[in-house]
Amino acid sequence: METSSSIPKPAPLLQIAGVKKQYGSVPVLRGVDLNVRRGQVVTILGPSGSGKTTLLRCVNFLEVYDGGSVQIDGQEVGYRDVVQKKFRSERDLARIRAETGMVFQMFNLFPHLTAAENVMLGLTKVRGKSKGEARDLASHWLGRVGLGDKLDRLPSQLSGGQQQRVGIARAVAMGPKILLLDEITSALDPELVGEVLDVVLDLADEGMTMLVVTHEIAFAREVSSEIVFMADGVIDTQGPPEDLFEGARGSERFRAFLSRFETHHRRR
Amino acid sequence: MLSAILYAIPFLGAGLAVTLLVSLLTVSLSLVIGGLMGVALVYGPAPLRWVIRGFSDVVRGIPILVLIFFVYYGLPVAGLNLQPFSAAVLALTVFKCAQVIENVRGAIGSIPRGQMDAGKAIGLTFPARLVYVIAPQAVRRFLPPWINGVTDAVKGSALVSLLGVTDLMHSIQQVIGRTYEALPLYVLGAVFYFVINYTLSMLSRRLELRYSYIRD
Numbered sequence: 165m166e167t168s169s170s171i172p173k174p175a176p177l178l179q180i181a182g183v184k185k186q187y188g189s190v191p192v193l194r195g196v197d198l199n200v201r202r203g204q205v206v207t208i209l210g211p212s213g214s215g216k217t218t219l220l221r222c223v224n225f226l227e228v229y230d231g232g233s234v235q236i237d238g239q240e241v242g243y244r245d246v247v248q249k250k251f252r253s254e255r256d257l258a259r260i261r262a263e264t265g266m267v268f269q270m271f272n273l274f275p276h277l278t279a280a281e282n283v284m285l286g287l288t289k290v291r292g293k294s295k296g297e298a299r300d301l302a303s304h305w306l307g308r309v310g311l312g313d314k315l316d317r318l319p320s321q322l323s324g325g326q327q328q329r330v331g332i333a334r335a336v337a338m339g340p341k342i343l344l345l346d347e348i349t350s351a352l353d354p355e356l357v358g359e360v361l362d363v364v365l366d367l368a369d370e371g372m373t374m375l376v377v378t379h380e381i382a383f384a385r386e387v388s389s390e391i392v393f394m395a396d397g398v399i400d401t402q403g404p405p406e407d408l409f410e411g412a413r414g415s416e417r418f419r420a421f422l423s424r425f426e427t428h429h430r431r432r
Numbered sequence: 433m434l435s436a437i438l439y440a441i442p443f444l445g446a447g448l449a450v451t452l453l454v455s456l457l458t459v460s461l462s463l464v465i466g467g468l469m470g471v472a473l474v475y476g477p478a479p480l481r482w483v484i485r486g487f488s489d490v491v492r493g494i495p496i497l498v499l500i501f502f503v504y505y506g507l508p509v510a511g512l513n514l515q516p517f518s519a520a521v522l523a524l525t526v527f528k529c530a531q532v533i534e535n536v537r538g539a540i541g542s543i544p545r546g547q548m549d550a551g552k553a554i555g556l557t558f559p560a561r562l563v564y565v566i567a568p569q570a571v572r573r574f575l576p577p578w579i580n581g582v583t584d585a586v587k588g589s590a591l592v593s594l595l596g597v598t599d600l601m602h603s604i605q606q607v608i609g610r611t612y613e614a615l616p617l618y619v620l621g622a623v624f625y626f627v628i629n630y631t632l633s634m635l636s637r638r639l640e641l642r643y644s645y646i647r648d
Binding site for chain 2: 224225226254255258259261262263264265266268270272273274275276285286289290334335338344
């Protein structure tokens, strides 16, 4: 018989350990440790320049980290040999990147492809699915984000909110282990923010593992199982939203950060 | 005057064929070679980039006439003896290559960085990103300035007459030598060149319109 305490906790899906990154002589990440378990939604908050987007981009190696380790499901992301700093081959890296999905602040849809083709590209060229299968999947996921009638529109024919929902469909259709959301509503008109965040809330309800960078405090509070507050390239405060928001815990700096949002809202 | 023109037409026709052949060779060779060099200038390793950058800057800084004389009169000193036709095509190709390199660099450079990021994020390898993400967008940006540059190649090809290649320009001069009808023949020659280049310009304008909606 085993007691519950001796049952080993499953290893986190995403393990970030001691990650460092410099731009020239300017340190952006100064040793970040962060774990995300399956089904968790972890949200990174922080002032601009705190390194949160850089950290997110290290997870799928869009940014090269100079030190530390990033592992998804026990596999180092960008390095074949993290100690000797040997990069993975392009093919290897692409394979690992396909395990993560990313949604971008500026959408980054492929402008020459229709909504459906945007979703299909990875399915056919990376997942090796037939055109027909890919089209069915694209139609399914675009339907899920409320764009079932916009399959053959080009991005330039869609609103910002619609484009970003295509961006989400493109990422999710690949069946990623973890979804990375990089300030996905920052470039949207305020009235379009809700439709995008609703899609994310749905995904969270279904157990999608997510690492989120956002400035939408209310949304972060609602969707997150864990909040991480970054400042000056390190994690300053971390905890469940109940503790940090209702319990008013966290560093002085974090409280000051939150109060700036509150006073801002009061003024409006 | 009319009889001079009628007399001239078959000669100019033959010259026109040579002009079109020189232009076609120049344009297609430079498209392939310059295209590859342009891609290498954007994505290649640093030493290769320096070489291509240097090549492009030097060539673009030299008048095309100097380039033609250099290839025809200069290279034999280095042991490379070329027929006037080959020398002309080589010089024009080198000249046009430099333009194509810059056209390619500009076309790729104007694609937002996020496009590469998005391609990486869905797990496309570098060649796949190039083929499915970058190339289709780059081609749309590349075509209009490139076709405008093709007219330069057609016009520049008139300089090959200085090496004695019987192109449109040279055949005009030959007929003038026989008939002394300089004005009508130069006008006729100008009309020939204009028709070729105006056709190209119209094509470029149509392409620009066709792709304008895709610009983000």
